[in-house]
Amino acid sequence: xxxxxxxxxxxxxxxxxxxxxxxxxxxxxxxxxxxxxxxxxxxxxxxxxxxxxxxxxxxxxxxxxxxxxxxxxxxxxxxxxxxxxxxxxxxxxxxxxxxxxxxxxxxxxxxxxxxxxxxxxxxxxxxxxxxxxxxxxxxxxxxxxxxxxxxxxxxxxxxxxxxxxxxxxxxxxxxxxxxxxxxxxxxxxxxxxxxxxxxxxxxxxxxxxxxxxxxxxxxxxxxxxxxxxxxxxxxxxxxxxxxxxxxxxxxxxxxxxxxxxxxxxxxxxxxxxxxxxxxxx
Numbered sequence: 001x002x003x004x005x006x007x008x009x010x011x012x013x014x015x016x017x018x019x020x021x022x023x024x025x026x027x028x029x030x031x032x033x034x035x036x037x038x039x040x041x042x043x044x045x046x047x048x049x050x051x052x053x054x055x056x057x058x059x060x061x062x063x064x065x066x067x068x069x070x071x072x073x074x075x076x077x078x079x080x081x082x083x084x085x086x087x088x089x090x091x092x093x094x095x096x097x098x099x100x101x102x103x104x105x106x107x108x109x110x111x112x113x114x115x116x117x118x119x120x121x122x123x124x125x126x127x128x129x130x131x132x133x134x135x136x137x138x139x140x141x142x143x144x145x146x147x148x149x150x151x152x153x154x155x156x157x158x159x160x161x162x163x164x165x166x167x168x169x170x171x172x173x174x175x176x177x178x179x180x181x182x183x184x185x186x187x188x189x190x191x192x193x194x195x196x197x198x199x200x201x202x203x204x205x206x207x208x209x210x211x212x213x214x215x216x217x218x219x220x221x222x223x224x225x226x227x228x229x230x231x232x233x234x235x236x237x238x239x240x241x242x243x244x245x246x247x248x249x250x251x252x253x254x255x256x257x258x259x260x261x262x263x264x265x266x267x268x269x270x271x272x273x274x275x276x277x278x279x280x281x
Contacts, residue, residue: 084149092157
């Protein structure tokens with residue numbers, strides 16, 4: 001019986017594996033091209049590097065990191081992505097707790113407005129927010145992009161966490177209140193530990209969105225090398241390097257390396273957190 005079930009699911013497994021392999025082919029080609037000599041990149045396809053004789057080197061990465069400022073832009077991306085992920089998660093988690101378990105006037109209307117904000121196109125806000133940041137003297141600084149990413153990420157973050165936190169058992173909160181726990185103690189000692197899967201999945205979404213963002217960074221931070229993230233730096237390299245594909249592929253793979261690591265480390269929470277946030281509440 002068990003063997004028959006495995007045989008019935010075999011075609012599905014083969015299809016999933018095939019789709020995964022198709023998705024991995026561009027990343028594999030990017031990685032191989034980034035470690036090939038310039039003369040081979042311009043004259044042969046990346047798949048020829050899989051056959052002997054092998055010609056691999058790391059000079060492309062050394063040149064990109066040292067000569068084209070990718071090392072600085074990598075640090076800038078970290079300095080943008082980490083606060084822009086942590087701040088909205090903390091704010092959204094407490095807001096979701098309040099919208100789920102605290103009673104106050106206008107709670108449902110407020111949540112409706114937050115959900116409605118999900119459909120507002122980001123492009124509509126660029127000019128008004130930029131004028132506001134210029135008036136505050138924050139344009140072209142890290143706090144500007146932190147505030148922008150926090151504002152843009154809060155509606156989805158609150159929606160996801162509110163659905164998860166709202167599905168927690170009421171008995172837990174009643175027992176905590178009987179023991180004399182206040183809202184902050186309940187939040188830090190009860191809500192956050194129980195919400196780890198949902199918070200982790202949200203952290204993946206937010207970090208990947210901020211790390212891969214070009215539009216928000218270009219508008220609010222600009223192309224200044226001292227604050228420009230990797231997306232802006234890679235975009236500038238496309239214009240400046242021309243046909244030096246081996247350097248462009250090295251820069252592109254560097255920009256996608258950290259998101260891959262983050263996803264692989266937190267993947268066990270990903271599906272569990274998304275499903276929990278989708279079906280509860």
